[in-house]
Amino acid sequence: MATIFITGANRGLGLEFVKQYAQQGHHVIACARHFTQATELSQLATLHSNIQLHELNVMDEDQISELTTVFKNQPIDVLIHNAGVGGFECEALGDMDQKGWLEVLTVNTVSPMLITQALLANILASKAKTIIGLTSILASIDDNNLWWSL
Template identity: 45%
Template sequence: MSGTILITGCNRGIGLEMARQFAKDGWKVIATCRNPSAAWELSELAEAHNNLEIHPLDVTDYGQLADLAHSLKDCPVDVLVSNAGYYGPKGVALGSLDVEEWRKVLEANTIAPCKLVEAFLPNLAAGSQKVIGVLSSKVGSIEDNTSGGGYLYRSSKTAVNQVVKSLAIDLADQGITVLALHPGWVKTDMGGPNALISVQDSVKGLRQVLLEADERNSGRFYNYDGSPIPW
């Protein structure tokens, strides 16, 4: 199985590895990142795979997003992956919450994924598989929250899960499947060196979830290994 996939945040970590695995499998990969000139690993990947193209995109710059969507208006997209995100400052406790940073986290993790779907909805409608994967996090699960804290990042992921659920309902009549995805605690710059899962294993699992998804899965929250996560 192959097709066209658009992935945001491909300069490192999960986005970079996802671009690598899909390109290796023969997919046309549209990889975006804020500053392609500084994304040397992604550039090397594009040199090795002529089926991978790089486009600059800050997902919170909605003018730039509209321009990219216009430039790709004749390109059907089978799978759209909203991967780009922002954790914000770590170790922020109640009593010292930075409201401006909170707004930045919500902008990148909650609003931008929805605007991404808006921009590329015609491309998805023209695709054959019609799958949207939004990278969420298990820390956004209200049921799973037993430790408290993490107000900025947790709230942004809980909110994007609600976005996923509404998108799944609103796009059902177009045959578009929308999933919230937890990549696991991954050894990336964001996950840190103590994380439990390699980026390769995480992406391998996420890729399988995306490629096996259909309308029966839409509006649900999945771990990278395919197991469901409670909201």
């Protein structure tokens, strides 16, 4: 069975990926910022011994760097970058600020690259060598009526 590493695993698509892969018997490394707030994920992990919980705030570069040590010599077949933020608090002119935009850019673009970098040896040591980046309609250039309110 494969080893699947999932960021943003506490709800939504991330949680569903954890459920599906765990039910198929894969080893799932499910990452979330705070497991005290990830009750459904924590309960799921008690039901499936093949789910490994790992606290990871994708805004914390030190935590990302530690992945290299924590998962040393463990092949990771599939890395799923699922953590993301919409940036709704800075979507309209007049509401934007640097802090909000930097959070959006860090979580959605910089952090996935840093996580990939930290886990590259793990991915290269696997059979599948798969990296998946998820997004939503918010990132669509063609079909996005939710963004850029004026």
